[in-house]
Amino acid sequence: MTAPMSESTRTIEELTSADYEYGFSTDLETDIAPPGLDESVVRLISSKKDEPEWLLEWRLKAYAAWREMEEPDWAKLEIAPIDYESISYWAAPKQKPVLDSMDDVDPDIREMFDKLGIPLHEQKMLSNVAVDAIVDSVSVTTTFKATLLEAGVIFCSFSEAVKDYPDLVREHLGSVVPVRDNFFAALNSAVFSDGSFCYIPKGVRCPMELSTYFRINSMNTGQFERTLIVAEDDSHVSYLEGCTAPQRDENQLHAAVVELVAKDRAEIKYSTVQNWYPGDENGVGGIYNFVTKRGRAHTDAKISWTQVETGSAITWKYPSVILQGDRSIGEFYSVALSCRRQQADTGTKMIHIGKDTTSTIISKGISAAHGQNTYRGLVKILRSAENARNYTQCDSLLLGKECGAHTIPYIEVKNPTAQVEHEASTSTVGEDQLYYCRQRGMTEEDAMSMIVNGFCREVFNELPMEFAVEAQLVGISLEGSVG
Amino acid sequence: MTASPTAIDPAVTGRAAALDWVELSGYPTRRNEAWRYAPHKKLAELSFGPPVALTTSVPDLGDLIPALDGPRIVVVNGVVNTELSTMTGPTGLHLSSLLDARREQPDRLAVHFDRVKSQISDAYMALNIAFGGDGAVVRVDAGATLEVPIHIVDVEVPDETRNASCTGVVIELGAGSSATVVETRIGVGADFGGSNIRTTITIADDASLEHVLLQNVPASHMHLSNIDVTQGANSKFLARSFNLGASYGRVAYRVDLAGSRAHADLSGLFFGFGDQVLDQQINVVHSAKNCTSRQTYRGVLDDASTGIFNGGIDVLPGADGTDAEQSNKNLILSDRAEVNTQPRLEILADEVACKHGATVGQLDESAMYYMRSRGIPAVEARRLLINGFADQVVDEVSIESVRTWINQRLGHDDV
Numbered sequence: 001m002t003a004p005m006s007e008s009t010r011t012i013e014e015l016t017s018a019d020y021e022y023g024f025s026t027d028l029e030t031d032i033a034p035p036g037l038d039e040s041v042v043r044l045i046s047s048k049k050d051e052p053e054w055l056l057e058w059r060l061k062a063y064a065a066w067r068e069m070e071e072p073d074w075a076k077l078e079i080a081p082i083d084y085e086s087i088s089y090w091a092a093p094k095q096k097p098v099l100d101s102m103d104d105v106d107p108d109i110r111e112m113f114d115k116l117g118i119p120l121h122e123q124k125m126l127s128n129v130a131v132d133a134i135v136d137s138v139s140v141t142t143t144f145k146a147t148l149l150e151a152g153v154i155f156c157s158f159s160e161a162v163k164d165y166p167d168l169v170r171e172h173l174g175s176v177v178p179v180r181d182n183f184f185a186a187l188n189s190a191v192f193s194d195g196s197f198c199y200i201p202k203g204v205r206c207p208m209e210l211s212t213y214f215r216i217n218s219m220n221t222g223q224f225e226r227t228l229i230v231a232e233d234d235s236h237v238s239y240l241e242g243c244t245a246p247q248r249d250e251n252q253l254h255a256a257v258v259e260l261v262a263k264d265r266a267e268i269k270y271s272t273v274q275n276w277y278p279g280d281e282n283g284v285g286g287i288y289n290f291v292t293k294r295g296r297a298h299t300d301a302k303i304s305w306t307q308v309e310t311g312s313a314i315t316w317k318y319p320s321v322i323l324q325g326d327r328s329i330g331e332f333y334s335v336a337l338s339c340r341r342q343q344a345d346t347g348t349k350m351i352h353i354g355k356d357t358t359s360t361i362i363s364k365g366i367s368a369a370h371g372q373n374t375y376r377g378l379v380k381i382l383r384s385a386e387n388a389r390n391y392t393q394c395d396s397l398l399l400g401k402e403c404g405a406h407t408i409p410y411i412e413v414k415n416p417t418a419q420v421e422h423e424a425s426t427s428t429v430g431e432d433q434l435y436y437c438r439q440r441g442m443t444e445e446d447a448m449s450m451i452v453n454g455f456c457r458e459v460f461n462e463l464p465m466e467f468a469v470e471a472q473l474v475g476i477s478l479e480g481s482v483g
Numbered sequence: 484m485t486a487s488p489t490a491i492d493p494a495v496t497g498r499a500a501a502l503d504w505v506e507l508s509g510y511p512t513r514r515n516e517a518w519r520y521a522p523h524k525k526l527a528e529l530s531f532g533p534p535v536a537l538t539t540s541v542p543d544l545g546d547l548i549p550a551l552d553g554p555r556i557v558v559v560n561g562v563v564n565t566e567l568s569t570m571t572g573p574t575g576l577h578l579s580s581l582l583d584a585r586r587e588q589p590d591r592l593a594v595h596f597d598r599v600k601s602q603i604s605d606a607y608m609a610l611n612i613a614f615g616g617d618g619a620v621v622r623v624d625a626g627a628t629l630e631v632p633i634h635i636v637d638v639e640v641p642d643e644t645r646n647a648s649c650t651g652v653v654i655e656l657g658a659g660s661s662a663t664v665v666e667t668r669i670g671v672g673a674d675f676g677g678s679n680i681r682t683t684i685t686i687a688d689d690a691s692l693e694h695v696l697l698q699n700v701p702a703s704h705m706h707l708s709n710i711d712v713t714q715g716a717n718s719k720f721l722a723r724s725f726n727l728g729a730s731y732g733r734v735a736y737r738v739d740l741a742g743s744r745a746h747a748d749l750s751g752l753f754f755g756f757g758d759q760v761l762d763q764q765i766n767v768v769h770s771a772k773n774c775t776s777r778q779t780y781r782g783v784l785d786d787a788s789t790g791i792f793n794g795g796i797d798v799l800p801g802a803d804g805t806d807a808e809q810s811n812k813n814l815i816l817s818d819r820a821e822v823n824t825q826p827r828l829e830i831l832a833d834e835v836a837c838k839h840g841a842t843v844g845q846l847d848e849s850a851m852y853y854m855r856s857r858g859i860p861a862v863e864a865r866r867l868l869i870n871g872f873a874d875q876v877v878d879e880v881s882i883e884s885v886r887t888w889i890n891q892r893l894g895h896d897d898v
Contacts, residue, residue, distance in 0.1 A: 074514075396830065400833065401800075403831075404829070406827070407839070408829075409825060409827075410825050411824045413813075413821065413822045414820075416818050417845060418843060418845075419845075420841075422839075423840045424828060425837065426837040427836050
C-alpha cells in the first residue's frame with residue numbers, strides 16, 4: 001500500500017476550479033497619473049523619478065518609436081483591443097520616510113506579503129534570499145544589501161541604480177533589447193516605472209540567490225518593470241522572479257523588459273514563477289502579460305531561463321538568448337499551464353552566432369478547461385556559427401475536450417556543421433496510466449497530479465530550492481512527483 | 484492582367500470573384516507564414532493570364548518523363564495536347580480535358596472550382612481559379628481497381644510574355660476504388676517562366692489513391708503547385724512528392740481527413756542545387772474521429788540552395804482518437820546552403836497522440852570515415868550516404884520506372 005499523498009498535493013482539477021487565493025487588494029494610498037499616454041506623461045514619469053537628461057532622451061526616443069509601431073498580431077491569442085489611452089502609466093506609493101529596518105515597512109505591505117506566504121521579516125532570517133520587493137512601480141524596501149555589497153554585488157532598484165551607478169546603467173540599458181525591438185519593449189522603454197538592477201563584478205560568485213517579488217496592486221495601472229542584470233567576466237548569479245497579483249475585473253496590462261548581459265565565462269540563471277490573476281472561468285479579468293526577455297552570452301558564457309507560467313489571462317513571452325561568443329550556452333526550461341480561458345503564446349529564441357555554441361530547449365505545456373497553449377520558438381543558426389548544437393523538446397498535455405495545444409517552432413539553419421534536433425509530442429493522460437496508478441491505491445486526483453508532475457519534472461528540477469514554496473503556489477505540488 | 488477572366492468561360496462567375504480576391508487581398512508577403520521564405524521579388528516578375536498557346540514545336544518528351552505505358556494526358560503551356568495524350572484506359576477510368584469536362588458537366592466540376600473567399604489560401608490559388616482554362620480530369624468509378632498508373636504531364640515552354648500558365652487537375656475516386664496517378668511537371672528552355680498548377684482530389688469512402696508528383700522544370704522556371712485533398716471515411720491517400728527543379732519550386736498540400744478512420748501518408752524529397760529555393764507547405768487537417776496521418780520529408784541542400792519545410796498537423800475540435808506524426812530531416816552539404824523548417828502542431832481535441840521531429844545536420848563523419856577506411860573514395864562515400872538518405876523517401880514509390888527516373892535525376896547510376 002502506497003503511503004497517502006501529502007495534503008499539500010493538489011490536483012489539476014482543484015487547481016483549475018479553485019478561486020484565485022491571492023485576489024485581495026491592499027488599500028495603499030497611491031499616487032496615480034491620469035490615464036493616457038503622450039510625451040508629457042513620459043516627461044512626468046522621468047521628472048517624478050528625478051532622472052538625468054540622457055534617460056529622459058532615451059525614453060522620448062522610445063516613445064517616438066512606439067508611436068510609429070503596430071501592435072503585433074501574429075501570436076495565437078484572441079485579445080480584446082487594448083486601449084492604451086485608458087491606462088495610467090504612473091503609480092507610486094506615497095513618499096514615506098527612508099526606512100532603517102524591516103519594522104519600518106508599511107504594515108499594509110507587510111501584511112500583503114504575509115498573505116502571499118512570504119513574510120519579509122521571516123525571509124530575512126530563515127532563507128538566504130535578498131528580496132527587492134516591488135509594490136506597483138516603486139521599490140519599497142531592499143534587504144540584504146549590505147551582505148551583497150560586501151561581495152561587491154550591486155542589487156538595487158532600477159531608480160537607485162540610475163542615481164548611484166549611472167555609467168553602468170547607461171552602458172548596458174537597451175544593449176540587449178533596443179528601444180525599437182518590438183511594440184511592447186518600446187512602450188516599456190518609454191514609461192518603465194522601476195525594476196531591478198543587478199551587477200556582479202569580475203570573478204564574483206554571488207553569495208545568495210537574488211529575488212524580486214513583483215506585485216501589481218493599483219486598479220488600472222499598467223506595470224512596466226525593467227530588469228537589467230550584468231555579470232562581468234567569470235562571475236555567477238542566480239536570480240528569482242516571482243509574481244502574484246490581486247483579483248481584478250478589468251484587464252491589466254503588464255509589459256516588462258528583462259535584459260541579461262553575461263560577459264566572458266559568466267553564468268546567469270534566471271528563474272520565474274508567474275502566478276498572476278488568470279481571470280475567472282468566463283475569461284473576465286486577468287492580467288495581460290507581454291514580456292520581452294533576452295540575454296546576450298559572450299565567450300564561454302551561459303544563460304539559463306527557467307519559467308513556470310501558470311497565471312495571466314494572456315501570456316506573450318519569449319525569453320531568448322543571443323549566443324554571441326564562441327562556446328556560449330543557452331538554456332530554456334519552461335512549464336506553461338493554461339486553464340480556465342487562459343491563453344499562453346510562449347517559447348524562446350536561440351540565436352547562434354558564435355562558434356561551438358550550444359542551446360537546449362525543454363518546454364512542457366499543459367492545457368485544461370478552455371485554455372489555449374502555444375509553444376512558439378525560433379532556433380537560428382547563422383553562417384558564422386560553426387559546430388552549433390541545438391536540442392529542442394516540446395511536449396504538450398491535454399486535459400479536457402475544450403482546450404488546445406499548439407507547437408509552432410521555427411528552425412533556420414545557415415551552417416552545414418550545425419546539428420539541430422527538434423522533437424515534440426502532444427498527448428492526453430492515458431486511461432492505462434490512470435488505471436495503473438489507481439490499481440496501486442491512489443485516488444484518481446492523486447494519480448492525475450502525479451502524472452502531471454512527472455510530465456513537468458525535467459523543468460521543475462531546474463528550479464532553485466527557494467522556489468519550492470512557489471511551486472506549491474502554482475498548484476502543481478512538487479511533492480507528488482516521483483523521484 | 485489585362486484580359487478578362489470571364490472571356491475564357493463566362494459561365495463561371497467564380498472566376499471574377501477570384502480575381503476580386505486578388506485585388507482585395509493582394510499578393511503574399513514575408514508576413515504570411517506560408518510564404519515566409521519565398522522569393523517574392525522574383526515571383527513578382529511572373530505574369531498571369533489566360534493560357535498563351537505554344538507557337539514553337541512541342542519538345543520531345545522522351546527522356547524528360549518517366550517511362551509509363553498507359554493512359555496519359557499531356558498539357559503544354561496550359562492547353563491539352565490531344566496528339567500526345569492517350570485518353571483511353573481500362574474500364575472504370577474516365578479521362579478528359581478539363582476544358583471539355585467543364586463545358587459538358589459544369590455542375591459536376593463546380594465543386595472543385597467554386598471557392599468562397601475563406602477557402603482561397605493565397606493570390607496564386609485565386610489566379611489559378613480566375614485564369615485556369617485547361618487541364619486534366621481523372622475520374623474513377625466506384626469499386627474499380629486500376630492496375631496501370633495514370634500519367635499527367637505538364638510541359639512548360641516559356642516565351643517573352645513570362646506568362647505562368649494556370650492549369651487545373653481534377654481527380655475523383657469513387658467509393659471503394661483504387662488508382663495511382665503520376666503527375667510529372669517538366670519544361671524546356673532557359674527562358675524565364677512559370678507554371679501554377681492546382682490539383683483537387685476527392686477520395687470517396689474506402690477508396691485508395693497513390694499520387695506521385697515529380698517536379699523537375701528547368702532552373703529558369705518558377706513552379707507553384709497546390710494540391711487540395713478531401714478524404715472520405717476509411718479512405719487512403721498516399722502522396723509522394725519529388726521537388727527537384729525550378730528556381731522556386733513550391734509544393735503545397737492541404738489534406739482534409741473528413742471521414743472517420745481515413746489515413747493520409749505523405750512523403751517527399753527536396754534536393755536543391757545552385758540557388759534553388761524548394762518550398763514544401765504541408766497541412767494535414769484532422770476533422771473526423773480516429774484518423775491517422777504520417778508525414779515524412781527529407782531535404783538535401785547543396786551549393787547556395789534553400790530548403791523550406793512548413794508542415795502542419797491540425798486537429799480540429801471533436802477529432803478524437805487522432806494519431807498523427809511528422810518527421811523532417813535535412814542534410815546541408817554546403818556552407819552557403821540553408822534550411823528553414825517549421826513543424827507545426829495545432830491541437831484542439833482530446834485523446835490525441837501527435838508527435839513531430841525535425842533535424843538538420845551534415846553527413847555523418849564516422850560513416851564517412853568507416854567507408855574511406857575500407858577503400859571507398861571520399862566522393863563515392865559521400866554519394867552513397869546522400870543516396871541512402873534520399874532513398875528513405877524514394878523507396879516509398881511503388882512504381883519501378885518512376886523510381887528509376889528519380890534516381891537518374893539524383894545521379895544514382897548504381898540503381
